Amino acid sequence: QSVLTQPPSASGTPGQRVTISCSGSSSNIGSxxxxxxxxxxxxxxxLLIYRSNQRPSGVPDRFSGSKSGTSASLAISGLRSEDEAxxxxxxxxxxxxxxxxxGGGTKVTVL
Amino acid sequence: QVQLQQWGAGxxxxxxxxxxxxxxYGGSFSGGSLNDYYWSWIRQSPGxxxxxxxxxNHSGSTNYNPSLKSRxxxxxxxxxxxxxxxxxxxxxxDTAVYYCxxxxxxxxxxxxxxxxxxxxxxxxx
Numbered sequence: 001q002s003v004l005t006q007p008p009s010a011s012g013t014p015g016q017r018v019t020i021s022c023s024g025s026s027s028n029i030g031s032x033x034x035x036x037x038x039x040x041x042x043x044x045x046x047l048l049i050y051r052s053n054q055r056p057s058g059v060p061d062r063f064s065g066s067k068s069g070t071s072a073s074l075a076i077s078g079l080r081s082e083d084e085a086x087x088x089x090x091x092x093x094x095x096x097x098x099x100x101x102x103g104g105g106t107k108v109t110v111l
Numbered sequence: 112q113v114q115l116q117q118w119g120a121g122x123x124x125x126x127x128x129x130x131x132x133x134x135x136y137g138g139s140f141s142g143g144s145l146n147d148y149y150w151s152w153i154r155q156s157p158g159x160x161x162x163x164x165x166x167x168n169h170s171g172s173t174n175y176n177p178s179l180k181s182r183x184x185x186x187x188x189x190x191x192x193x194x195x196x197x198x199x200x201x202x203x204x205d206t207a208v209y210y211c212x213x214x215x216x217x218x219x220x221x222x223x224x225x226x227x228x229x230x231x232x233x234x235x236x
Contacts, residue, residue: 097177
């Protein structure tokens with residue numbers, strides 16, 4: 001049971017926009033930044049978003065993050081076949097669950 | 112280009128201690144005058160999501176996952192730009208791929224932007 005809640009799957013056709021949600025609480029998303037990671041099969045995770053909506057250098061602007069209250073979202077616009085991967089949200093948690101907690105992951109399938 | 116190279120025993124028996132080391136190549140281990148680096152361990156059980164184990168900085172300051180804290184010890188070797196993880200009394204539930212990762216801190220955390228290649232650890236009698 002993950003501290004942050006994500007839908008197990010999401011899908012879209014090439015070119016579409018896909019949004020992944022991440023639900024938390026006041027001790028994590030509600031009071032701290034959110035981070036998003038992409039994990040391709042058999043590889044280590046890759047940082048996509050930090051500080052809730054900032055992209056590291058080299059991450060395409062097709063990926064965007066947002067946060068509102070105790071929830072956050074990752075949007076992938078102009079979906080491409082190479083975006084098929086597992087996506088995880090993460091946040092610092094001020095409660096006894098922390099410090100760092102992850103969501104259970106969302107598998108994005110490009111149809 | 113900073114790289115993390117990790118290694119350690121891949122097959123353990125129940126009750127043994129898991130020991131992994133991660134070396135930092137091509138970049139600073141301690142950060143600089145304005146920022147600090149935190150070095151994390153994260154694991155992923157077969158078919159499961161990510162679980163953060165703990166983090167340590169160059170001066171040895173640590174944060175651990177409360178659910179693993181009683182069994183976890185992390186340490187640094189600044190002379191060799193390495194950090195290590197020890198997890199005692201392992202059981203089959205500790206079977207996972209273990210990753211090391213870097214995170215910069217300067218007023219806030221910048222996310223885990225550099226990862227090791229992962230080490231598969233299996234616990235079986």
